[in-house]
Amino acid sequence: MPNSSQTPSRRRLPKWLKVTIISLLVVANFVALAAIWAINTGQGLLATADTNSEVVEVLDEASGDDLTFLVIGSDSRAGLDDLTNFGPAGGARGDVIMLVRFDSDTSAAQILSIPRDLYVDIAGHGQNRINSAYAFGGPSLMVETIRDSLGVEVNHYVEIDFVGFESLIDELGGIELWFPYQARDLKSGLNVEPGTQTLDGATALAYARSRKYQELQNGRWVSVNANDIGRTERQQEVVRAIVTKLRRPGSITEAGDIAAALARHMTIDSTLASSSVAGLAWAFRGILAGSIEATTLPAYGTSIGGRSVLIAEEPEAGAVLANFRAGIAFSSQPLRIHVLNGNGVAGSAGDMSRTLESKGFLVESVGDADTADYAQTIVVVPSGSGNGEIIVEALGFGVVEVGTVDNGYDAVVIVGADVP
DSSP, X not given: OOOOSSOOEEEEEEHHHHXXXXXXXXXXXXHHHHHHHHHXXXXXXXXXXXXXXXXXXXXXXXXXXXXXXXXXXXXXXXXXXXXXXXXXXXXXXXXXXXXXEEETTTTEEEEEEOOTTBEEEETTTEEEXXXXXXXXXXXHHHHHHHHHHHOOOOOEEEEEOHHHHXXXXXXXXXXXXXXXXXXXXXXXXXXXXXEEEEEOHHHHHHHHTOSSOEEEETTEEEEOSOSHHHHHHHHHHHHHHHHHHHTSHHHHHTHHHHHHHHGGGEEEEHHHHHSOHHHHHHHTGGGGTSOXXXXXXXXXXXXXXXXXEEEEOXXXXXXXXXXXXXXXXXXXXXXXXXXXXXXXXXXXXXXHHHHHHHTTOEEEEEEEOSOSOOSSOEEEEOTTOOHHHHHHHHHTOOEEEEOOOOTTOSEEEEEOTTOO
């Protein structure tokens, strides 16, 4: 758990608050989502479970109706049965860093992933990777660093460790992700077949932590976005997949089990623990049908003092932060598309690329799909994205599927036999 000068107090939270916090963790937010579920489905409001409540003194008071959460995935190994792919179980750092902003007017959520190796000023410790702030001073210093270095106010803090993450996925019965090729990461232990796969907790964690990601393309292993930026994109895909699963009716009845599994693995700020979540649920009730936009802070790699770090890339990073603070869409650029030949007809991917470009889309790359027997053209987009429908409408044919989309693309178009 965090390295803090103050000892966390143990609080007993009602089930509806527990479930709210869990949904927030997963989707990197959703204070409203779980609370509405619990209230509308008659969940027992008196059921309780222990959850860590951490006193974070530097939290900002919300200046309006919108809220920003700092969601941390701690790399604490405590409680893991198998440390083969995780290293020694000493200490803890901020392995996953996400800022989540909820806009009550538009019913939208924005997720901004912060690379853990981002080089910033840390109060009292000089310049270092941003995840070191967690190791130096726990949640309070992490919040202070985010505010001072990125200029983003933080209204609430939520944290979950590796074991809690695995427990959540397993309680949900796994999450579904689509893989264009067989994929692996020898360091994190990932090994999955192509197509739509149901990932259990351990496999989902290996995917979310992958920084040496490879795909088996044309008989050889190729590194794809095998870096910290690609890693944050994969984490966002996992978040979307969890949200998709949580939105299903069957998950509502399992909310109590999910809460019990996570209770001892999460930390929240004391203000959130004592706040009126019912009021928050009403204010953000539209998020149930709202959009989720996600991006990663632009940065480039370099070496400082013999260590690999990431430096915020300007002016792009400044623009992303400004949009996040104001609740403005991250980008209005053309959709970036990866086209794959899935019907075995020579030149199909090239023809599709020209068609898409003529309709205003940006084709970043082309290649071959895992098989050549796709009967229909498939447009693969991340969960929560409406881009698939936009592409299918522009083409006049094809179907949309939710799946994994590599960093750098907004959608993958697999050309099928239905091409006119």
